Amino acid sequence: MADGGAVFVIVVVVVVKIAIILCVCNKLNQRSKMQTEPFPNDSRFIPLAMVKFLDDMEREKPIRFTAQQLRIATENFSILLGSGGFGTVYKGLVSNGIAVAVKVLNGTSDKRIEEQFMAEVSTMGRTHHFNLVRLYGFCFESSLRALVYEFMVNGSLDNHLFKASKGPIIGFEQLYEIGLGTARGIAYLHEECPQRIVHYDIKPGNILLDSKFCAKVADFGLAKLCNRDNTHITMTGGRGTPGYAAPELWLPLPVSHKCDVYSFGMLLFEIIGRRRNMDVRLADSQQWFPIWVWGKYEKKELKDLMMVCAIEEKDHEAVERMLKVALCCVQYRPDTRPVMSIVVKMLEGALPVPEPLNPFSYLFSGVNEVDYSLARLAWNDGGSDWSSSDVNTKSTVVADTPLMRRHEITMASE
Ligand SMILES: Nc1ncnc2c1ncn2[C@@H]1O[C@H](COP(=O)(O)OP(=O)(O)O)[C@@H](O)[C@H]1O
């Protein structure tokens, strides 16, 4: 009987243990299912070695992906995020569900520029700041040249500023923070990173927003990457985007980092107005917002402006400061525009903003008479003619090369 009792106890213990093991297994199974939930089909999942991937990211090494890996990560480039002058952007998932944005660059790869490409990507991959979009890696194959960025869940600022009906409207305080964050990101590129990086294409489409709507400047280093070889130029007729490009980019004048300051000023106007600077649907006098703002500022009629832009009383002071900073940034002469670290301090209110001069006097033909045809020229002649090149579909096998070792680039593992 005593033996029977012992056997009974042993059986109970074994059953309980089995139940516990089954329970734990079930929990683990559920968790792994949850992790792959956005990616339920296992064949679409890149079996990258998670630890190595994170390790490389931590050590700030850009990772080299094969075209095949990116094809799988993006489900054959099926989720389009948008397209611009340099290429087309797709959403992807790599390594245990890390979301990425894969920018497929226009033009074909050329072995001759492989070294320059890697040197550039290597610099971009090591340029880190809270207000800059992180570059994880790249692909350089004959069939595909692509850059792999961290995915920004709230997309680009233009979608929020100009298409407010599609999503939640960002409040003014957040917009002010976005302006300030953008200024800090550009200041870092110009003044703090080891080698100055001029962006050349500051505009709302290149300001991305993370889950907390913090601003991250995207596409820095890209102009240099894409313009270094004539056969790979994706823009013709000048750099930058019409309306944001400084006069020196579309006139035969010397170009410096101050062209970004000009574009940042144009961006500030759009943040304040929540409208595109050029809106042909409006009456002539209001079509180009920056000139209209200058008129209001000059005539001390900023109250009108606050009303038209629906700015609440509590934000008037900050908006006035932003407007004055914007007017300083878009001065015609680059040397009269402030550097970005000063812009940051002026926006923060740590430095007073000087009274701006008329930035648009070069557009005035007569006494107080704006030549709108010139204003339109300023808008249109920044180089809007994009060309796209054929993409070669043949793929090359990439191995670990001395070139990659020199730039401390590692392959994404299978
Ligand atoms: N890292 C990213 N995360 C999320 N969306 C992105 C990312 N990069 C680009 N996008 C989206 O793709 C669009 C196209 O990008 P891009 O080709 O750089 O063109 P542009 O800068 O002219 O808008 C952007 O406007 C943005 O909406």
Ligand SMILES: [Mg+2]
């Ligand atoms: Mg962009």
